[in-house]
Amino acid sequence: MSSPSAVFSRDYKGPDRPSIVRGRGMYLEDSTGRRYLDANSSAGVVGIGHGRTEIAEAMVAEGESLSFVYGGAFNHPWQEKLAKAVLSVAPANMAAVYFVSGGSEANETAIKLARQYHVERGKPGKHKLISRWQSYHGVTLATLSLSGRTSWRQLFTPYLTPVTHITPPYEYRCAYCADRGGCTLSCADELERAILLEGPDTVSAFFAETIVGTTATGLVPHPDYYARVREICDRYDVLFVCDEVLCGYGRTGKPFAIQHWDVEPDIVTMGKAIGSGYVPLGAVVIAGKIVDAYAAGTGRFVHGFTYSGMPISCFTGLKVFEIAQREKLFERTGPMGEKLKAAVKGVAEKHECIGDVRGRGLLVGVEFVADRATRQPFPKEAGFTAKVLAGMRQRGVIVSPGVPLANFGKDGDHLQISPPFIIGDEEIGMIADALDGAVGDAVRSL
Numbered sequence: 124m125s126s127p128s129a130v131f132s133r134d135y136k137g138p139d140r141p142s143i144v145r146g147r148g149m150y151l152e153d154s155t156g157r158r159y160l161d162a163n164s165s166a167g168v169v170g171i172g173h174g175r176t177e178i179a180e181a182m183v184a185e186g187e188s189l190s191f192v193y194g195g196a197f198n199h200p201w202q203e204k205l206a207k208a209v210l211s212v213a214p215a216n217m218a219a220v221y222f223v224s225g226g227s228e229a230n231e232t233a234i235k236l237a238r239q240y241h242v243e244r245g246k247p248g249k250h251k252l253i254s255r256w257q258s259y260h261g262v263t264l265a266t267l268s269l270s271g272r273t274s275w276r277q278l279f280t281p282y283l284t285p286v287t288h289i290t291p292p293y294e295y296r297c298a299y300c301a302d303r304g305g306c307t308l309s310c311a312d313e314l315e316r317a318i319l320l321e322g323p324d325t326v327s328a329f330f331a332e333t334i335v336g337t338t339a340t341g342l343v344p345h346p347d348y349y350a351r352v353r354e355i356c357d358r359y360d361v362l363f364v365c366d367e368v369l370c371g372y373g374r375t376g377k378p379f380a381i382q383h384w385d386v387e388p389d390i391v392t393m394g395k396a397i398g399s400g401y402v403p404l405g406a407v408v409i410a411g412k413i414v415d416a417y418a419a420g421t422g423r424f425v426h427g428f429t430y431s432g433m434p435i436s437c438f439t440g441l442k443v444f445e446i447a448q449r450e451k452l453f454e455r456t457g458p459m460g461e462k463l464k465a466a467v468k469g470v471a472e473k474h475e476c477i478g479d480v481r482g483r484g485l486l487v488g489v490e491f492v493a494d495r496a497t498r499q500p501f502p503k504e505a506g507f508t509a510k511v512l513a514g515m516r517q518r519g520v521i522v523s524p525g526v527p528l529a530n531f532g533k534d535g536d537h538l539q540i541s542p543p544f545i546i547g548d549e550e551i552g553m554i555a556d557a558l559d560g561a562v563g564d565a566v567r568s569l
């Protein structure tokens with residue numbers, strides 16, 4: 124039986140999706156007039172909030188003068204201005220930006236950029252990639268290969284390229300340090316072992332979500348973790364790539380999440396909040412040493428999407444940046460995130476099934492367990508996260524489901540709260556109330 128919809132569904136068996144017709148600030152409204160608090164920024168995207176008239180008006184004005192020009196043949200002022208704006212808040216070693224249309228494209232670009240960097244320097248053997256389990260870097264075949272998200276990899280395994288995955292810095296379930304009374308940075312040292320086992324002359328880059336997103340929301344590594352990673356990468360001439368598609372561009376209280384560690388990466392990939400949902404936009408922020416190697420070598424990066432650096436996307440990205448600066452949104456997410464986490468921890472005190480509340484800024488993860496003492500997860504069949512999500516939606520609050528993880532890909536429940544940067548105290552209260560009610564209902568339904 125064919126579906127009445129002309130759009131290929133992402134889930135033919137799932138419940139009907141509301142048709143959203145309006146977005147304003149923190150809220151979405153569906154075709155029946157029902158309002159939802161968008162407490163996940165629509166997949167972590169809408170940093171500056173929905174429906175900014177200023178942006179819509181500016182897009183109309185700019186669209187009339189230049190909608191598209193091909194980046195392989197021409198430059199245009201907006202790309203240059205947005206690149207300068209991004210660099211003005213980036214780690215000091217960053218020197219150039221390559222614009223794309225989203226996060227997967229950004230990571231795909233970073234893989235190729237890293238590979239060609241080594242070739243430009245006369246090291247053609249360096250091509251292998253290392254990343255971490257319980258991570259997500261995108262849906263294209265190369266970025267899915269990087270991703271350590273078992274449930275999304277399995278179906279496409281025959282097409283995935285070899286990538287070595289190491290243990291993530293997952294303090295709540297750390298296999299290394301659970302019985303050692305604190306972090307020993309063993310998970311960072313695993314990177315060195317992986318490089319040695321692969322052969323240092325063959326390894327190109329290490330990719331990490333600086334703060335982990337939807338696969339294990341809110342894993343914030345130890346304060347010394349990235350310094351150790353940097354040291355190891357330097358020792359073996361391996362590029363250190365931070366995926367900040369979700370956690371970057373102001374979400375965690377600094378423009379770049381890696382700035383919490385005061386470490387300089389070689390490449391940072393961005394997406395989501397850089398366009399804030401007004402345009403599809405992503406960026407690869409590139410260290411001076413890489414730019415220099417290209418400039419001194421062939422000079423030409425063998426890569427480019429038709430829509431790379433599209434004028435209207437860069438123009439709109441610049442407007443998003445200007446609003447974020449004017450309203451100090453990149454700084455606001457820090458203190459508002461602390462309030463959000465405190466409110467969620469308040470809910471956790473009432474519910475034994477909330478095992479861990481973690482994250483930084485407005486990227487908060489809530490992990491559920493069947494037993495708080497043993498940290499035993501609920502069986503997958505209980506569908507606990509789905510129940511909590513449905514209960515929160517019934518109460519008018521939208522959050523993201525986390526991907527199952529605790530039993531290495533099968534069981535395990537968590538959700539992600541990642542609201543727009545403009546969130547206020549009232550909305551934090553609404554999120555906490557909805558979580559409280561929905562968790563209570565989900566437990567009673569078991």
Ligand SMILES: Cc1ncc(COP(=O)(O)O)c(C=O)c1O
Pocket residue numbers: 225226227228230259260261262332336337366367368369370394395
């Ligand atoms: C950390 C991270 N990297 C990469 C991506 C892929 O970005 P996109 O969906 O824009 O291709 C995502 C998307 O959720 C992400 O969270």
